Amino acid sequence: MADRQNDRDHGSSPPHSPVLPSAATTTDPSPLRFLFLAVGPLLLVAAVGLLLRRRSRLRDFVQPLAIPRAVFAAARRADEAGLRERAAEEVVRLAGHAQNARAAPTAAERARVACATAEAVLQRACGVPDLAGVFALLHEGRTALDRSKAPLPLCFFHPLHGPAVRHIPWRRSEDGERFQISACATCIRALRAHREPDTLTDQQDGHPVPYFDVPPEHSVWSATGYGSLLTDTSLAAHVQRELDHSR
Numbered sequence: 001m002a003d004r005q006n007d008r009d010h011g012s013s014p015p016h017s018p019v020l021p022s023a024a025t026t027t028d029p030s031p032l033r034f035l036f037l038a039v040g041p042l043l044l045v046a047a048v049g050l051l052l053r054r055r056s057r058l059r060d061f062v063q064p065l066a067i068p069r070a071v072f073a074a075a076r077r078a079d080e081a082g083l084r085e086r087a088a089e090e091v092v093r094l095a096g097h098a099q100n101a102r103a104a105p106t107a108a109e110r111a112r113v114a115c116a117t118a119e120a121v122l123q124r125a126c127g128v129p130d131l132a133g134v135f136a137l138l139h140e141g142r143t144a145l146d147r148s149k150a151p152l153p154l155c156f157f158h159p160l161h162g163p164a165v166r167h168i169p170w171r172r173s174e175d176g177e178r179f180q181i182s183a184c185a186t187c188i189r190a191l192r193a194h195r196e197p198d199t200l201t202d203q204q205d206g207h208p209v210p211y212f213d214v215p216p217e218h219s220v221w222s223a224t225g226y227g228s229l230l231t232d233t234s235l236a237a238h239v240q241r242e243l244d245h246s247r
């Protein structure tokens with residue numbers, strides 16, 4: 001931009017113009033203005049960069065116990081046995097955090113309840129949807145320890161995508177009921193592009209269907225959206241009630 005501005009300057013005032021020397025060196029403020037125009041955007045970009053880095057560091061500080069993205073990536077690649085193994089590792093990890101964290105007693109208790117519920121689900125898990133539920137419960141326990149003020153659950157469409165980034169309205173069909181769900185950035189982009197998000201499937205009548213198409217009375221995950229569809233209770237409390245009823 002500076003070059004273009006300087007070119008324009010030279011173009012409008014030829015070097016041999018008798019007016020140029022006094023105007024350029026004494027009274028014309030345009031060089032300063034051009035310098036500001038050239039440097040201003042660079043300073044703005046640098047300031048925005050610093051702000052984003054600071055926000056990123058702040059997010060890391062606020063949620064140091066979040067399940068690492070690499071864990072979700074590995075879980076998505078794993079087969080059912082591998083997923084079960086990773087879920088068991090994460091249960092042990094959260095149990096350690098809940099014991100050692102300097103969290104408020106209520107937060108530590110919520111984390112312990114989430115961890116115990118995750119362990120109970122893991123013991124009964126009979127498929128990927130249940131194992132994904134273990135991760136959803138562990139995520140809830142970790143956000144309790146992190147003292148997140150308004151924690152979002154894992155991605156509604158596929159919990160193994162990792163934590164959701166925002167609430168969005170969603171309908172199962174064109175004329176269906178409208179829900180408020182939480183989704184990851186990839187799924188939100190897919191929806192905005194009118195594409196189907198990558199969705200976790202469950203078995204119904206021997207066929208794979210989106211897990212949320214299973215009647216809610218047959219699936220606690222369909223009923224809760226792995227936490228997205230709950231407004232007045234925690235996922236751990238809801239799942240624990242279901243476990244108590246099934247005993």
Ligand SMILES: [Zn+2]
Pocket residue numbers: 155156157158161183184185186187188197
């Ligand atoms: Zn997603």
